[in-house]
Amino acid sequence: MPKSSTDRPTAPETVWLAAGRHTGPAPQQALREHLRELKNSETIQDFLEPENASTPDGHVFEARWLVDDDVTVRARLVTDGRDHVDAERRWTLAAEAERPWDLSWPSPATMFWPEKSDISWDRDSVAGLRLQDINPLPKDDAALRRMLKDIARHSWSINVVVHEAMTPDPEGRLPLTRLLPPALRHRVVEHRATPEQFHAVNWALGDLGTSVPRGGAVILSGTPARVGFDEQAFRVRSVFLDGSEPTELLDKVVQFAALPWPLPDDAAAALTALRQDWRLLTLEEELAHARALAASYSEALEAMTTSRDLYREATELAHAALAEMAEYRDAVSAVRASASGQDRHPLTKTLQRVTDSLLPRRAPRADTLQAARESEERARESSG
Structure with missing residues (x-):
């Protein structure tokens, strides 16, 4: 139209x-x-x-x-x-x-x-x-x-x-x-x-x-x-x-x-x-054009550098997260194995390691820790 x-x-x-x-x-x-x-x-x-x-x-x-x-x-x-x-x-x-x-x-x-x-x-x-x-x-x-x-x-x-x-x-x-x-x-x-x-x-x-x-x-x-x-x-x-x-x-x-x-x-x-598309430039216009191109290249390089640093930081965080997930998965497997009666004493050590690893990230509630200790004492008494 x-x-x-x-x-x-x-x-x-x-x-x-x-x-x-x-x-x-x-x-x-x-x-x-x-x-x-x-x-x-x-x-x-x-x-x-x-x-x-x-x-x-x-x-x-x-x-x-x-x-x-x-x-x-x-x-x-x-x-x-x-x-x-x-x-x-x-x-x-x-x-x-x-x-x-x-x-x-x-x-x-x-x-x-x-x-x-x-x-x-x-x-x-x-x-x-x-x-x-x-x-x-x-x-x-x-x-x-x-x-x-x-x-x-x-x-x-x-x-x-x-x-x-x-x-x-x-x-x-x-x-x-x-x-x-x-x-x-x-x-x-x-x-x-x-x-x-x-x-x-x-x-x-x-x-x-x-x-x-x-x-x-x-x-x-x-x-x-x-x-x-x-x-x-x-x-x-x-x-x-x-x-x-x-x-x-x-x-x-x-x-x-x-x-x-x-x-x-x-x-x-x-x-x-x-x-x-104008090409018939004066000397001053050519200089101004060159400066504008240099500034444009500088901005592009800075953007590329920033993008590279952000990508590297994101990659490092992703690797750290994957490592923590793997550690957590191993800990859960150990807990399940201990709970099945294969070994009672490693259970205490595993829970302690998991608790210690999580403390810097998130402080557990006091009542949750108390419940965990009482559960441990009952497990000891039953095994004795």
């Missing part, structure tokens, strides 16, 4: 997450070359392609850089492991800063991928839609409905549907995502519906419980829905596609991005891998 929004952890404010597709050849080579250029220009502090980090499911790259001069960002990008030259490859990127994320900071995607090049990496992971361009909605109604369902349920991106009230001029055909803060430009997919698609797109959006105003825009909730999402609050009645800045829509996208995001399973896994 899928987890509900309330069962899922939400993305921390320090984290930036994105997933996309690379549609061109040799993504790993492109990543290496771009990371090397950024390190040489000191845009990033360092990067690493960890040895043995590649698996059948992915190839790993790590990078570290500073924002605002003193805030460290650590990021981990994984491309899937298929080796087909022309096949599309999914990539996931998780980045975490030392303080809550500022949307004015550079997009972590551009710290791995070259922002302006012929490399086709900036596609949404679900439908292969452009992250920095306009995506016309399909003309076929069934394809339109299927695509909107897929992106609403599986895309990590913020999906915005804009309806054109009339066919826009060249200025209106520029993507609105270019006006967003840098850290949002690779997390938003802009869909456009033509004027004649108004009824078809709202028919398809009806499956998702929303609609787009004529000549306006709507932000899809995603799955799981963001905490505090209100469908009416993220609809814009008018978007003027004349080259002017659609301030209301841009503000809505920023507000939506700030809502707590219950992480899908694969996004949660990407964040966990960033935190637990």
Whole structure:
């Protein structure tokens, strides 16, 4: 059974997450070359392609850089492991800063991928839609409905549907995502519906419980829905596609991005891998890691030593108990033999030995000892 929004952890404010597709050849080579250029220009502090980090499911790259001069960002990008030259490859990127994320900071995607090049990496992971361009909605109604369902349920991106009230001029055909803060430009997919698609797109959006105003825009909730999402609050009645800045829509996208995001399973896994499998350590971090390992080994050794001493003590006590039981068994056998009439005088000695051996452990009651002595005297008299 899928987890509900309330069962899922939400993305921390320090984290930036994105997933996309690379549609061109040799993504790993492109990543290496771009990371090397950024390190040489000191845009990033360092990067690493960890040895043995590649698996059948992915190839790993790590990078570290500073924002605002003193805030460290650590990021981990994984491309899937298929080796087909022309096949599309999914990539996931998780980045975490030392303080809550500022949307004015550079997009972590551009710290791995070259922002302006012929490399086709900036596609949404679900439908292969452009992250920095306009995506016309399909003309076929069934394809339109299927695509909107897929992106609403599986895309990590913020999906915005804009309806054109009339066919826009060249200025209106520029993507609105270019006006967003840098850290949002690779997390938003802009869909456009033509004027004649108004009824078809709202028919398809009806499956998702929303609609787009004529000549306006709507932000899809995603799955799981963001905490505090209100469908009416993220609809814009008018978007003027004349080259002017659609301030209301841009503000809505920023507000939506700030809502707590219950992480899908694969996004949660990407964040966990960033935190637990990180290998690009500074010298200070390596020293701290070595100290932590030494402390852990010391605790384990101490626990093993304590366990060994306890085991030895328990063994000694067990042997002592077995010896006492054997002695007691021999004494009981002697008592029974004496009582059968074979020898009366050894009975006294046996009882005395048993009594002496038990005295240090448990002082017998006086009336019990008196009864034992009287029984002994009667035995002597009867034997005489």
